[in-house]
Amino acid sequence: MLSQLIYRSHALTDLSDVELEKIVSTSQLNNKSLNITGILLYADKYFMQVLEGPTREVERLFARIQSDDRHTEVVLVSVHPIHLRRFDQWSMQWVPASKYSGNGLPVKAVPSDLIAAYLNFDDRTSRILDAFIQGRWRSTPTHTPPPWRTHDFSPPITQSQSTTSTTPIPISFAFQPIVETSSGEVVAFEALIRGPTGELAMDFLNGVSTADVHRFDLESKADAIQRAAQLGIRCRLAVNLLPKSLTNAPEAVSFLIKQIRTCGIKPEQLIVELTEEEAIANPLLFQNMVRQLRASGIQIAIDDFGAGYAGLSLLAEFQPDILKIDKKIIQGVAANGPRQAIVRAIVEFCICLGIRVIAEGIENQEDWQWLESAGVHWFQGNLYAEPGLNQIPTINWPLPHKEFSTPR
Ligand SMILES: Cc1cc2nc3c(=O)[nH]c(=O)nc-3n(C[C@H](O)[C@H](O)[C@H](O)COP(=O)(O)O)c2cc1C
Incomplete structure (x- = not known):
């Protein structure tokens, strides 16, 4: 099978024409024997390269190129099977980006009509190359983090402190911080429901009957709020809620408000996280619930954005206070072009x-x-802190820690 792979990378130093030609001549020699074709663009110390050929050869060559110390920040932009080669006559052709953008600089050894034939072609490959020429794919994170430090928070809740559970089966909560790394503030904690000894929800919720699941869901939030208060959490608290848990019970919002007031927490401090799939599956219930929550001052977050199937149409109808980008999009973003493009658009x-x-x-x-x-x-994730069962975990800080902030 044939594949095409496109990546971009950043040259460690600004390479001279001689150095570039050296890369290209080695490439041409090797690629011929590997049956690989392609193109190499270079602009402002950034490369974009298209590699085409037998899938395994393309993968192997890409692995070799990735470890070449003449460049860094290799970001995979696109890889997919192809039935025809796009650059079938070029074992590897270097095209200075200035030529491609049409400002008249000569391209060595390539007749201009051939370039036109290869590049002025309306397909995804040329649109990606165009984007590179126009300056996209040519930026580098400028943020350099200061050294990490750690900070310990209050002690865990003991067994005797946590006996006031309102739910029919015993539960615990694991608290994971959401941090603003630039300021060193903990902006929120997410309370993740767990079994008594830390079991994941899906492993112990079998004990709750379908008829009781929404009541259980709502009542467990009261527990989460109470335990957060016991732990001294004074920033925002994020809890996950099934839309039906609110709409099934007319008094649900007032139940939540009463609980947060009792615990000395303001409505604006509470973030209710909803997954987009639940919202789309029950649009009327969802809107009704959102109206009630908003009217009470509680913040709404869409959870796992990007994991479902219609996030954008949901956003066209309803804009939350907070949007949590799903970890499937986030993880590996530093080296993955499609993820980068998606995150930039979301931001x-x-x-x-x-x-x-x-x-x-x-x-x-x-x-x-x-x-x-x-x-x-x-940000939220194990890089800063793993969820702490019945306690606020130790947090790794890239900046000097500040005390809990008040919501802004
Ligand atoms: C931006 C860039 C693109 C490259 N493209 C290719 C290529 O298409 N084919 C290739 O064999 N080597 C390419 N190289 C060089 C490889 O990383 C590696 O140095 C080379 O394949 C080693 O070949 P050799 O074992 O024949 O010396 C590239 C290097 C850089 C920095």
Whole structure:
């Protein structure tokens, strides 16, 4: 099978024509024997390369190129099977980006009509190359984090403190911070429901009958709020709620409000997280619930954005206070072109609509740095802290820690 792979990378130093020609002549020699064809663009210290050929050969060559120390920040932009080669006559052709943009610089050894034939072609490949020429794919995170430090919070809730559960089966909560790394603030904690000894929800919720699931869901939020208060959480608290848990019970919003007041928490401090799929599956219930929550001052977040199937049409109808980008989009973003393009678009429309963005599932420093440079400010993930069962976990801080902030 034939595949086409496109990546972009950043040269470590500005390469001279001689150095570029050296890369190209080695490439041409090797690629001929590997049955690989393609094109290499170079502009402002950035490369974009298209590799085409037998899938395994393309993968192997890409792995070799990735470890070449003449460049760094290799981002995979596109890879897919093809039935025809786009650059079938070029084992590897270097095209200075200035030529491609049409400003008249000569292209060595390539007749201009051939370039036109190859490049002025309206397909996805040329549109990606155009985007590169126009300056997209040519930016680098500028954010350099200061050294990490850690900070311990209040002690865990003991067994005797947590005996006031309102739910029929015993539960615990694991608290994971949502952090604003640029300021060193914990902006929220998400309360994740767990079994008594930390079991994941799906492993112990079998004990709740279908008829009781929404009542259980709502009542468990009262527990989450109470435990957050016991732990001294004074910033925002995020809880997950099934839309039906509210709409099934007319008194549900007042139940939540009463609980947060009793615990000394303001409505604006509570964030109710809803998954987009639930929202789309029950649009009327969803809107009804949102109206009630908004009227009470509670914040709404769309959870797992991008994991479902119609996030954008949901956003066209309803704009939440907060949007949490799903970890499937976030993880690996630092080296993945499609994910980068999607995140940039999400950040852009959220800025326009005044929606806060949270990137969840952050597990490595590269992804975090890339996201921060792309305009994301709030983060959640094991890079900062794993969820702490009945306690606030130790947090790894890239900046000096500040005390809990009040919601802004
Ligand atoms: C931006 C860039 C693109 C490259 N493209 C190719 C290529 O298409 N084919 C290739 O064999 N080597 C390419 N290389 C060089 C490889 O990383 C590696 O140095 C080379 O394949 C080693 O070949 P050799 O074992 O024959 O010396 C490229 C290097 C850079 C920095």
